[in-house]
Amino acid sequence: MDPITHAAAGIGLASLSGSKFSICNPLYISSLIASIAPDLDILYRFKGEIAYLKNHRGFSHSIPGLLCTAVLTTALLNIFYPDFSPGLIFLWAVIGALSHTALDLFNSYGVKIFLPFSRRNYSFNLLLIFDPVLMVVFLSLFYLSNSANLSLYSIPVPIGFLLAYLLFRVYVQQRIKAYLGLKYRKRNVSDIIVFPSLFSLFTWNFILETPEEYLIGEIKTYPRGFGLLRKLKKRAVKRNIIDKALNSKLGRLFKEFTPYFYVYSFEKNGMHFVKFLDLRYFNGSDFLHTATAVFDDSFKLIDSIFHPFRKNNNIRIVDETLEFANQSQ
Structure with missing residues (x-):
């Protein structure tokens, strides 16, 4: 708060x-x-x-x-x-x-x-x-x-109103979970997390997990609306490099920072990149909090960068010395 x-x-x-x-x-x-x-x-x-x-x-x-x-x-x-x-x-x-x-x-x-x-x-x-x-x-x-x-x-009036408001929020949250479970009942849904948006009382975000992908979206209760913000495939991952990234200081920090995250890797110009996405908050066209681990062609970690709140906010984590340096571009 x-x-x-x-x-x-x-x-x-x-x-x-x-x-x-x-x-x-x-x-x-x-x-x-x-x-x-x-x-x-x-x-x-x-x-x-x-x-x-x-x-x-x-x-x-x-x-x-x-x-x-x-x-x-x-x-x-x-x-x-x-x-x-x-x-x-x-x-x-x-x-x-x-x-x-x-x-x-x-x-x-x-x-x-x-x-x-x-x-x-x-x-x-x-x-x-x-x-x-x-x-x-x-x-x-x-x-x-x-x-x-x-x-x-x-005096009990505002206290009663507060309790009623919290119960109403629980009710709306559970109704949304039930709606999503029904809407995607043929997709073999394994988990649904519903949480409030960043700015609106009437908007809820959700993470829905199926065997094939994660669906990130939002539901507006007033006026009513539904939108999918991102589909994240459960692609085949290179466990070696993903595990190295997860066990790095950046990986441990990100896992502690958010319980709901997505990790994927890709290659570019002979380098291996592992991206971390915090699935809780989607602002504009991208996730609010992300991170990047960079490995060379021999899978040695050479850079770790945390991007809280915006992508060009680069907080570099020096893995070997526990020193931190902030750099904004």
């Missing part, structure tokens, strides 16, 4: 404490700080783009990381509010921190919630990176909790 939504969630949830809002209220401050603190992993950008991509939504978003965030937030605020209950500050810091990871779990990037015990990335594939409905819900919660003219019984 974007930082504005995280901040709105922290403030909105703090309003459930029963304490009126004030810029000096430690409960609001603790929830707000903890709700945005996990994204301080953006500081990894000072070590390079690759370091950031490897660590974003990592330990800072895990359960142990969230507890550390709550403890540090409590310790910090206890300096300025020594007479206020540290237990209450800690409680609302935990709630704020948990809201951050909970929201990130609902979009397609996901989080490594069980680090350092597991590096698996978890995602519910339900919400956009910025979802205006969530913003309305959290701001409504804040307003209703702090309005003297409204009854406390109105």
Whole structure:
């Protein structure tokens, strides 16, 4: 989620404490700080783009990381509010921190919630990176909790609306999966993944796998529409070079970056190229995140390049030394 939504969630949830809002209220401050603190992993950008991509939504978003965030937030605020209950500050810091990871779990990037015990990335594939409905819900919660003219019984309304909205998104997602399964029932479908698009509340992307190919497409719920964006054949691959690419630092990074990827190889001018495609996001005419591994005629890896967000964004990975150099063309 974007930082504005995280901040709105922290403030909105703090309003459930029963304490009126004030810029000096430690409960609001603790929830707000903890709700945005996990994204301080953006500081990894000072070590390079690759370091950031490897660590974003990592330990800072895990359960142990969230507890550390709550403890540090409590310790910090206890300096300025020594007479206020540290237990209450800690409680609302935990709630704020948990809201951050909970929201990130609902979009397609996901989080490594069980680090350092597991590096698996978890995602519910339900919400956009910025979802205006969530913003309305959290701001409504804040307003209703702090309005003297409204009854406390109105506070459950935005909470109920949020739950109904999430259930509705689950319903739409499952309906789309059922529709695709029926539409391609003669194609021996082995897997269907449906997830929200980058920008539209009413557009869903999908990955459909058959024995012969992967179908990448989108479905619009309003106005209704269906489109295939790309067909990727399950071509015969040179396992030797593909395995080398997958086991390289670039390959390990890409497999950790996305659970849904496609790999293929080709030859050009005596060189062997292995391409990685992140199948989750299709922007314009191509996939949003790609990577390239280059081998010479003796199958020695000579170059590894990650292309996040656009093809001409070249982040070169030096496989032998763990050094990273960014180069944009």
